[in-house]
Amino acid sequence: MLKLSNRAQNLKPSATLAMAAKAKELKAKGVRVIDFTVGEPDFDTPTHIKDAAKAALDAGFTKYTQTGGIPELKDAIRQKLKRDQGTDFSAEEIIVTFGVKHAIANALLTLINEGDEVIIPAPYWVSYPEQVKLAGGVPHIITTTLEENFLLSAEKLKKAISPNTKALILNSPSNPTGSAYSAEHLKKLLRIAADHDLAILSDEIYEKIMYDGQPFASAMTVLPEIREQLITFNGVSKAYAMTGWRVGYAVGPKHIIAKMQALQDQQTSSTVSFVQKACVTALTSERSESAVKTMVVEFEKRRNRMFELIQDIPAVTCRRPPGAFFLFPFVGAYFGKKSLTGIIDNATALAEYLLAHAHVATVSGDPFGAPGYIRLSYATSMDNIEEGIKNIKHALQELK
Ligand code: PMP
Numbered sequence: 001m002l003k004l005s006n007r008a009q010n011l012k013p014s015a016t017l018a019m020a021a022k023a024k025e026l027k028a029k030g031v032r033v034i035d036f037t038v039g040e041p042d043f044d045t046p047t048h049i050k051d052a053a054k055a056a057l058d059a060g061f062t063k064y065t066q067t068g069g070i071p072e073l074k075d076a077i078r079q080k081l082k083r084d085q086g087t088d089f090s091a092e093e094i095i096v097t098f099g100v101k102h103a104i105a106n107a108l109l110t111l112i113n114e115g116d117e118v119i120i121p122a123p124y125w126v127s128y129p130e131q132v133k134l135a136g137g138v139p140h141i142i143t144t145t146l147e148e149n150f151l152l153s154a155e156k157l158k159k160a161i162s163p164n165t166k167a168l169i170l171n172s173p174s175n176p177t178g179s180a181y182s183a184e185h186l187k188k189l190l191r192i193a194a195d196h197d198l199a200i201l202s203d204e205i206y207e208k209i210m211y212d213g214q215p216f217a218s219a220m221t222v223l224p225e226i227r228e229q230l231i232t233f234n235g236v237s238k239a240y241a242m243t244g245w246r247v248g249y250a251v252g253p254k255h256i257i258a259k260m261q262a263l264q265d266q267q268t269s270s271t272v273s274f275v276q277k278a279c280v281t282a283l284t285s286e287r288s289e290s291a292v293k294t295m296v297v298e299f300e301k302r303r304n305r306m307f308e309l310i311q312d313i314p315a316v317t318c319r320r321p322p323g324a325f326f327l328f329p330f331v332g333a334y335f336g337k338k339s340l341t342g343i344i345d346n347a348t349a350l351a352e353y354l355l356a357h358a359h360v361a362t363v364s365g366d367p368f369g370a371p372g373y374i375r376l377s378y379a380t381s382m383d384n385i386e387e388g389i390k391n392i393k394h395a396l397q398e399l400k
Helices: 006-010 015-028 047-058 071-085 099-111 127-134 154-160 183-195 224-229 254-267 273-284 286-311 347-358 382-397
Strands: 094-097 117-122 138-143 165-171 199-203 230-235 248-251 374-377
Touching: 015 347, 047 273, 047 286, 071 094, 071 248, 071 273, 094 099, 094 254, 099 127, 099 165, 099 199, 099 230, 099 248, 099 254, 117 127, 127 138, 127 165, 138 154, 154 183, 165 183, 183 199, 183 224, 199 224, 224 230, 248 254, 273 286, 286 382, 347 374, 347 382
Parallel strands: 117 138, 117 165, 165 199, 199 230
Antiparallel strands: 094 248, 230 248
16 A cells, blocks of 8 residues: 555544534435534525626636636725725735635645744634644644633733744634634734734634624734734635635735745646636625625524523533634533443544434534534524524433
């Protein structure tokens, strides 16, 4: 058998995708599974965006484009940044990629040398540490707790910075916790990172999915003077229910964006031509904003209901977060208890138990760097939320 590279040997598959695959397997056997693993809006892409893709196809817009995105799309992103962030960026400071995942991976490959440390607050999105390692870096995980609303404190950040620290990754609103930084809190973190000359990677993909009227704080807005150290990531996946279209973008200093483009030249070339045209419509049409609003209103109702139902489960603690579409309850009080098939001693075992016995798919907190928690996505119907949480409650009560 051929030997794999060290890089490949050390690489873990995505745990969130793995749990979703297990749920699908069970469904394929005819079992009715309620799926709380979903990492994408359950709404369809708005019609006007689909129509724009169809029109581009019909017009024969089917060839390679500029690697970093068609000028029209870069222009639409510039308009968006002006409108939402009040900032002015040039086309050379923007690159269009195959989703935000791709943009972050490219940025890390562009910035990180072997052994460089990258600070990642936990709970974190599963791909950050793996992407840092792929780039040769060392993830430096800082734990945050439910009591801290899963927000990184200025003190913890200061303590974590060493001469080897190269970058800080922030994600607000967060996957998996739904927590979001206020402008004031974020400003403090950015100031510290900037004073230590770190690269700041701000993943703002859940920008549009905020509740309770809490304003979204973008890194580029709260501290505009750190512009030369900041790379911001955003895209169309979550806001416009376009996860399968695969478009994201990064905004940052010209010399970094230029190298990310060179990397993309060699690895993937541009993202899909006619999809880029649809993204222009997504980012510029007023209909998109009303579609987002409708979706967010519905998500907020579901968040409230799921949160309410969880309050009724003994020994489960949960916060009601202001963003994204996840709840992240603490379930550690059940560890050490017995099911018919054995002892539940961690969140992964608990998630597997819930799938097998309650037919509810959740994601263990373990791959998010948060043992003791599970992630529940409410990007599913109200009926599923009612039934799924009821079933989880029953299954937990059966543990002895
Ligand atoms: N960042 C975070 C925090 C996410 O949750 C996701 C999607 N799960 C991504 C990035 C990836 O987004 P995209 O689909 O645009 O690659």
